[in-house]
Amino acid sequence: MSNPLLSFDLLPHFDAIKPGHVIPALDEVLAWADTQIADLLDQERPSYASLLEPLALIEERVSRVWGPVSHLNAVMNSPELRAAYNAGLPKITAWSTGLRQNLHLYALVQQIDEGDEFPSLNRAQQRVIEHEMRSFRLSGITLPEDRRNEVARLQEELATLSANFSEHLLDATNGWELIVRDPQRLEGLPDSFKQAAHARAVGDGVCSSGELCWKLTLEAPSYLPVMTYAVDRELRRALYSGYVTRATEGALDNSPLIVEILNKRLELAARLGFENYAQLSLMRKMADSVEAVLAFLEELVDASRPAGQREFAELGAFAAENLGLDRLEAWDVAFAAEALKNERHAVDEEALRPYFPEPQVVQGVLAIVERLYGAKLIPIDAPVWHPDVQVFQVIGEGEEGVQLKKGILYLDLYARPHKRGGAWLFDAVTRARKGDEIQPPVAYLVCNFAPPQGGHPSLFTHQEVVTLFHEFGHALHHLLTKIDVLPVSGINGVEWDAVELPSQFFENWAWSHESLLLLSAHVETGDPLPEAAIRGLLAAKNHLSAMAMLRQLEFALMDMRLHAQSVPVDGEQVRATIEQTRREVAVVPTPDFNRFENGFNHIFGGGYSAGYYSYKWAEVLAADAFGRFEEEGLFDRTTGLEFLHHILEQGGAEHPMVLFERFRGRKPEVGALLRGVGIG
Ligand SMILES: [Zn+2]
Known part of the structure; x- marks a missing residue:
């Protein structure tokens, strides 16, 4: 096989793909796609079948080359692969943007959108055309050429900045370690954790297998157990500080990237005729407006905050009395919460492994x-x-x-x-x-x-x-x-x-x-x-659920407010927005050195910008849909099949509100979520 990325078999040849294949494959498929698009444009009376079907297949072929690269970059990162990925990213971004800025293609799609065929198409096909028209608009197709080029340039720059943000975070996470040699410091941590941390230290050449030494990192299987079980408060503090200050220094500092990303997103939105980036982001979402999202989140904050304050006060009292922690700090919360859970519900997650x-x-x-x-x-x-x-x-x-x-x-x-x-x-x-x-x-x-x-x-x-x-x-x-x-x-x-x-x-x-x-x-x-463990687990499901809810709401509001600003920001204003949101929402104190935002990959490195609220938004839909199973039986086959037919099988072929109503027989209700987590 010459270049495994160009095989187009259903399953990629992961055993054969090398970083050296990336750019040649990408260049070849993009050149192929360009000829195909040129052929596609050579028609005067386009139909869905003559234009949109082949267009989707051309784009699919490109994504079948880039998909495995992007996936491997996330799960098997190496300097060589990263270099190839970063060299390919601007090409692929420029190509996709260019496609949606192609005036000729736009004119053909527009003909179908406004033509006689449209009403006779099925709903899925109509949605494809609606999405296409929206994509054209969001790529600046209706703007004069120089403005349109600006949009393309901004999109490319933003793709690169987001990739840099993620890389800094990954490198900062990988670059942090704490070697422990005193076994007492690991008091409270499960044996499985200690074995893994020791094996890691030996594997990385820190010490030999006969020595006492453990390597702690900021990866989830190391970080979370320390925060939850380590009795040594200083150890918890050390990992917490490491975690919330990732990508805050030197070459890996994400702070300038945050400001640059926010301002470029605003510029992009402004070029496309929006007041802010949040409005642009909502074009592809179910929610109607920025105001509607903010009101939704604030309603949940109001509903959860009294319960959250009560939970935190109870946790504080418990920790003072039983754990000798007079004032609960951010690095104590998970530890105290776990101890309280054991006390109240006799359930020890770690012991159940x-x-x-x-x-x-x-x-x-x-x-x-x-x-x-x-x-x-x-x-x-x-x-x-x-x-x-x-x-x-x-x-x-x-x-x-x-x-x-x-x-x-x-x-x-x-x-x-x-x-x-x-x-x-x-x-x-x-x-x-x-x-x-x-x-x-x-x-x-x-x-x-x-x-x-x-x-x-x-x-x-x-x-x-x-x-x-x-x-x-x-x-x-x-x-x-x-x-x-x-x-x-x-x-x-x-x-x-x-x-x-x-x-x-x-x-x-x-x-x-x-x-x-x-x-x-x-x-x-x-x-x-055992029955007792099941009872304990189920009883503990909503343990401190208002605090957990508020934490997610804090992130969601932070994200929405940062992206709803209609003037450029500097680092201080970003901090001010974050701190203001924290004051309104959080019940757990946050130390001054916390730079959570520098690791907020969802919104700066991933696709959740002005979209983190989606978790809560969809949680309402999920809780309310589940309500029908609570009424009709968790394993009721008819209800299961109706969920399958109305929601799972339909994908993006219909508006989600329509699909939801078909399954539930009415619009979603926020109360279902609050009841589900024991707040309502
Ligand atoms: Zn998910």
């Missing part, structure tokens, strides 16, 4: 998917980017019980160096009709759980199980779609603030008595989770 070995949890999730939606996932062999990755074939039921191959899911569950933190779903291939064939969808589900150690499989906390359900919810949305119109199939073309509906919705199945029995089997005895 042996009940959630990875194979059992994954099998349990698959069993639940089958019961709800009738889809099976079976393991298959395929080239992978790392030996830990598992691959599954999705089998669904078609007409009269015929088994249909519906798609492919990759699972990459463990944290490792040079892998971006967090958990996400990457849509690699989208379901689409290609001639007589249906192309099945492919998705990569990525998490950062602790890897297997000590000869047994990875053991999850229940919180990690919830995360897995969340990402599976996204995966099902992409893989179970029945839409053949590529740009609105699976998670494509779904309004951003509705994307988190299927994911947060599916989390509910990690919280039922019946599911917990399916998901658990003690790694040594095979016993399911």
Whole structure:
């Protein structure tokens, strides 16, 4: 095979892709795409079939080259790959922007938009045209040429700035370590944690296996246990400080990037005729206006704050009396919260790990998917980017019980160096009709759980199980779609603030008595989770939930306010907005040295700018949709199939509010969310 990135087989040849393949493949596919577009433009009376169908396929082919590169850059980062990625990024951005700035193409799409064919098209096809027209407008197509070029330049610069932001954060995270040699400092931390931290120190050549030494890092499997369990307050403080000051110094300082990104986004919005970037961002979302989003968030703040203050006061009193902590600092909160949870609900997340070995949890999730939606996932062999990755074939039921191959899911569950933190779903291939064939969808589900150690499989906390359900919810949305119109199939073309509906919705199945029995089997005895532990877990579900809610609302409001400013800002104004929001929302004190924003990759490095509220927005939809299952039965097949048909299968082929109403029979209600977390 010459260049594996140009194979266009359904599954990428991850075993053969090298950084040296990136630029040649990208250049070749972009040159090919340009000729194809030129041919496409050579028509006078375009139809949906003669213009929009081939256009989607051309764009898909480009993304099939760039997709694996972007994915590998996130999960198997290396200096060579990063250099290739950064060299390719401006090319791909310029190409996409150029396509939506092509006046000739715009004129042809406009003809279809205004022509006789439009009313006869199906809703999915109409949505594609609506989205196209919007994309043209948002790329400045109606502006004079010099202004249009400005828009293109700004978009390219913003793509590069965001990539830099993410790189700084990754490098700063990787660059931080704390070597501990005194075992007393690790008091309270689970044995599994100590073994992993010791293995890490030995593996990195810090000490030999016979010595006492442990390497602590800011990666989630190291950071979170320290914050939750370490009795040593100074140790918690050290990791907390490291975490909230990532990317704040020297060459990795993200502060100037934040100001530059915000101001360039504002400039872009202004060029396109918006007052601020938030307005521009909402063009692709369900929410109607910036005011509506701010009002929504503020309503939730008002509803949660009294409960949050009460929770924090109770936590403080508990910590003073039982933990000897007179004043709760930011680095004490998770530790005290865990201790209070143990005291109130007799549940110790860490002690329950042996009940959630990875194979059992994954099998349990698959069993639940089958019961709800009738889809099976079976393991298959395929080239992978790392030996830990598992691959599954999705089998669904078609007409009269015929088994249909519906798609492919990759699972990459463990944290490792040079892998971006967090958990996400990457849509690699989208379901689409290609001639007589249906192309099945492919998705990569990525998490950062602790890897297997000590000869047994990875053991999850229940919180990690919830995360897995969340990402599976996204995966099902992409893989179970029945839409053949590529740009609105699976998670494509779904309004951003509705994307988190299927994911947060599916989390509910990690919280039922019946599911917990399916998901658990003690790694040594095979016993399911004991009744008392199940009762404790379920009772603790809403432990300090108002505090958690307020934290998310703080981030969402911060994001919206930073992007709703209609004049350029400097670093001081950014700080002022952040601090003002904190004063209004937070109940936990934040130390002066906290530079959370320098690590806020969602909005500065990822796609959540003026969109972080989407989590809460979609959580309302998810909680309210789940309400129907509470009424009709968690595993009620009819309700499950209706959710499948009305929501999961529809992808972006209809407006999310319409889909929601079809399933629920009415508009969503905020009260469902508040009740769900025990606040309402
Ligand atoms: Zn999500």
